[in-house]
Amino acid sequence: MQMIKQLVKQSWPLMLLATATGIISGFSGASLVKLISDGVTSQHASVVMAGQFFALCAVFLGTKLVSEFVLMSLTQEAVHKIRLDLSRKLIATPVKKLQQLGQPQLLAIMTNDIATLVQALQMLPPAFGNLVVITGCLAYMFWLSWQLALITTVSLAAGLVAYQLAERAPLRHMFGLREQMDVLYRNFRGLIEGSRELQLNMARGKQFVEQVIAPDSLAFKTLYLQTMRVYALISNLNNILFYLLIGLLVFVVPIWFKINAGLLTTFVLVLLFLMRPINDLLYAVPVIRQAGFSAAKIDQLDGALSAGSIDLNASAFKSPHKRSLVLKGIAHHYPAPTEDRQFMLGPVDLCMEEGEIIFIVGGNGSGKTTLAMLILGLYEPETGEISLNGQTVTEQNIVEYRQNFSAVFADFHLFEQLLEVDRDGMSERAMHYIQQLGMAHKVSITDGKFSTLNLSTGQRKRLALVSAYLEDRPIYLFDEWAADQDPVFKKIFYTELLPDLKRRGKTVLVITHDDAYFPCADRVVKLQDGHLHSITGKPQGVSNVGADTQTDHPHAASML
Structure with missing residues (x-):
């Protein structure tokens, strides 16, 4: 959204801080994996390794918290500005234009779409942290063995391409899902505002619920399930992909190449460590996609509203004569x-x-x-x-x-x-x-x-x-x-x-x-x-x- 881009431009020092601490956090996480791997393969534990472990834990936690707190503040500031900007424009927009836009659509945008955007923006800080951790772990894997790292990267890239292809179907439903939300808001408004009339005519009330609300709600349910089932399938296939990759490294690659057992153990540990951040990223994708459609609706409303100021000239229309x-x-x-x-x-x-x-x-x-x-x-x-x-x-x-x-x-x-x-x-x-x-x-x-x-x-x-x-x-x-x-x-x-x-x-x-x-x-x-x-x-x-x-x-x- 334009307003979020503007906020990022204005808050670049904080963005720089969040990025820097996020990168440090990512590499600290990768270093922790290396240290744990060294500890597992080492014959003797040492006080130095224990000290390094606790120091890395502190750095990882501290920098991750700083990065997420800063990004959290920035995203919430963006939402706050969106709410205020839309509210000011609503006041400045002619009543007739607001009547043409329609109350259900306005309420859906001011409540549901902004709430969806908030949910997505709340996921961005941890998503950024996970992305940095994944990057750090991949860099560490290339440092250990570029051949095994290349196999891992190609496998993950193939999984990403498969994800993009599989996501096309639910993406087609996302827009319809958002449009159906407007229909439901309009129906619920009629149900609430017309409750007296409907209670005086229960046959009409039953007809309104069964023949108007029920089909529209069922349409929303069907679209939602069609969308989210595909995302659930993709997410679980991602887990299978990880286990297939681990199986490839453990059972297939050693047939072709001689690989040190300690190196293989480290790679498996890193992959197991990566499962959580990658799954979290995939879990955030449908929410962020949905937020994209909500952001488009907010931008559409923002463009339709007047940009007039609500500041007043106190002396306008004053006259010493009789009004x-x-x-x-x-x-x-x-x-x-x-x-x-x-x-x-x-x-x-x-x-x-x-x-x-x-x-x-x-x-x-x-x-x-x-x-x-x-x-x-x-x-x-x-x-x-x-x-x-x-x-x-x-x-x-x-x-x-x-x-x-x-x-x-x-x-x-x-x-x-x-x-x-x-x-x-x-x-x-x-x-x-x-x-x-x-x-x-x-x-x-x-x-x-x-x-x-x-x-x-x-x-x-x-x-x-x-x-x-x-x-x-x-x-x-x-x-x-x-x-x-x-x-x-x-x-x-x-x-x-x-x-x-x-x-x-x-x-x-x-x-x-x-x-x-x-x-x-x-x-x-x-x-x-x-x-x-x-x-x-x-x-x-x-x-x-x-x-x-x-x-x-x-x-x-x-x-x-």
């Missing part, structure tokens, strides 16, 4: 369920002023949420422009523009953590809002977090409202916030909380169907089939709405 948010001819196309009809929002012209409460109403599919996403800067209009305080919103300042909003969406996500909870008594303010919303007996603030999120949807929405209040942004948007509230808190929302935001000079946009509370709004904007159909309310700061706008309020003519 105004203006939409001028904005339009947005949205794919429709049928190919012959494409939904279009707009063109929309609308002006929203400081301290104004605006209700956005309309039937399902009229474009309310799409308009909200455009206003928030989470969708980009195909035509028209948006300006805040006289400054046009562009691709260069869109991130700063979004920082003027707080929103509670209909499908909101409630974060456990409260940001800057200790700033200016924010913890006390949070508890004040929690108490005002009737949640003090259930929730408190502990270490900058809500004490629990195990609440009903309506109660969790109240906590989301608390989080939005604490952000203290100039403009607020609430998408069907009151839909999950009982009549008491619905009334508090419309008659107490919204007027409080208005008194504080906030611009408040509310998507709602609660027509009984329409008098609480300064204006009611009605959408129908993607167009502003009517605007009712006080004659305040409304721009040209467009030719198709109708009115049903005495002041509408003057507003338009």
